[in-house]
Amino acid sequence: xxxxxxxxxxxxxxxxxxxxxxxxxxxxxxxxxxxxxxxxxxxxxxxxxxxxxxxxxxxxxxxxxxxxxxxxxxxxxxxxxxxxxxxxxxxxxxxxxxxxxxxxxxxxxxxxxxxxxxxxxxxxxxxxxxxxxxxxxxxxxxxxxxxxxxxxxxxxxxxxxxxxxxxxxxxxxxxxxxxxxxxxxxxxxxxxxxxxxxxxxxxxxxxxxxxxxxxxxxxxxxxxxxxxxxxxxxxxxxxxxxxxxxxxxxxxxxxxxxxxxxxx
Numbered sequence: 001x002x003x004x005x006x007x008x009x010x011x012x013x014x015x016x017x018x019x020x021x022x023x024x025x026x027x028x029x030x031x032x033x034x035x036x037x038x039x040x041x042x043x044x045x046x047x048x049x050x051x052x053x054x055x056x057x058x059x060x061x062x063x064x065x066x067x068x069x070x071x072x073x074x075x076x077x078x079x080x081x082x083x084x085x086x087x088x089x090x091x092x093x094x095x096x097x098x099x100x101x102x103x104x105x106x107x108x109x110x111x112x113x114x115x116x117x118x119x120x121x122x123x124x125x126x127x128x129x130x131x132x133x134x135x136x137x138x139x140x141x142x143x144x145x146x147x148x149x150x151x152x153x154x155x156x157x158x159x160x161x162x163x164x165x166x167x168x169x170x171x172x173x174x175x176x177x178x179x180x181x182x183x184x185x186x187x188x189x190x191x192x193x194x195x196x197x198x199x200x201x202x203x204x205x206x207x208x209x210x211x212x213x214x215x216x217x218x219x220x221x222x223x224x225x226x227x228x229x230x231x232x233x234x235x236x237x238x239x240x241x242x243x244x245x246x247x248x249x250x251x252x253x254x255x256x257x258x259x260x261x262x263x264x
Contacts, residue, residue, distance in 0.1 A: 002026040003220065004077045006069060008060050008117050009087030011038035014136060014181065016045075017209035018084060021217050023051025030073040032058040032065075033087070052077070060087040060113030066120040079128065082220055083121035085114040085158075086136040091150045098150050110154035115161060122174075130173035132223060134216060135162045139180045139230075142237035145251040166225060175223035180237075181212050182230045 005022055009015045010031035019029045023046040031046070031053065033039045039055045046053035054076045058065040073080050088110040091102060118133050125131025140148050141155030159178055166176040183206045207230050215229040228234045239247055 002028065003081040004028045004030070004073065004079055005082035005084060005220075006030040006032070006073050006080060006117075006121070007084040007086055008032050008058075008066075008069075008113065011035045011042055014179075014209045014212050015084070015086040016042050017213035018086070018216050019046055019051075019053075020049050021210070021213035022220075023047075023049035023053075025217070026050055028052040028054070028077045030054040030056065030069065030076065032056045032060075032069050034059055060116055061108045063116045063119070066116040069117075070120040070124060074124065080121060080124050080131065082132045082134060083117055083125075084134040084136065084216070085117045086134075087113045087117075088136070088154070090148075092147045093150065094147065095149045103150055103153075106150055107154050107157070110151070111157040111161075114158050118161075118165070125174050128173075132175045132177065132220060133162075133165070134177045134179060134219070134227075135159075136179045136181070137162075139182050139228075139233045139236060141178070142180060143247060143251065177219050177224060177227055179212065179216060179219075179227040179229070180233065182207055182233050 002025065003022065005019075005027055007015050007019050007029065010019050010029075011033035015031070015033070019031055019042060022029055029046050029051050031039060031042055032055075034057065036055075036057045039057065043053035043055040054073060056069050056072050058069045060066060070080065070083075089106065091098065091106040093102075114135055118135070121131065121133060125133075135158050137158045138151070138155045140152040141159045144152040144156075162176050162178045169176065212229040215227050219227045226234075236247070239250075
């Protein structure tokens with residue numbers, strides 16, 4: 001039986017790639033985002049890929065929007081199997097260079113957006129006695145790197161929420177997975193420049209959103225607590241647990257550095 005998945009932040013990047021990946025398996029996919037024009041284009045792509053789309057304009061920072069998103073999915077498809085909490089954006093800068101308003105805004109989307117979406121889906125999953133919450137974090141949710149403190153804080157918060165929830169539902173038919181992508185080839189960079197006022201250059205490896213989507217699709221078939229689309233990146237989390245001081249030096253050398261926004 002094809003699954004029913006709901007994906008926040010699905011108008012581009014990892015959200016869009018996952019929606020299309022699931023559609024190729026015949027899934028019904030409810031997608032939400034604030035950019036309705038892009039959302040409708042993704043809905044058309046889902047249909048062309050063989051899936052059934054439902055596009056809902058919604059803001060993850062509004063609990064009522066997330067409840068309406070879940071309710072609309074149930075009305076359209078009759079059930080919900082997967083809630084993928086994906087909406088988020090990047091904010092870079094030194095800790096004392098980020099304003100309080102900027103920090104609250106990125107936390108509101110990245111962390112509270114995850115919380116609102118998961119909270120709306122959980123009663124459905126509990127009633128069904130099955131369901132899967134997938135939280136798209138980042139490798140910086142395992143180990144912070146220079147100039148990413150504000151963003152990393154939101155990703156660590158997501159991980160804490162997921163780990164607690166996973167323990168709470170352990171042994172039931174509910175699953176919780178956290179995705180830890182490395183730098184991914186999306187419009188994340190351009191959004192970061194717009195919100196931060198400057199750019200950063202990453203020295204490490206990169207991956208495509210399709211690679212992340214494939215890893216997520218595999219985890220939906222066989223649920224796991226953690227998903228590392230770039231498998232070697234798990235080594236950073238292990239190394240940080242063993243030798244955090246060494247990791248400080250390593251990430252300072254190989255992590256992100258600020259560049260002028262006009263540089264490639």
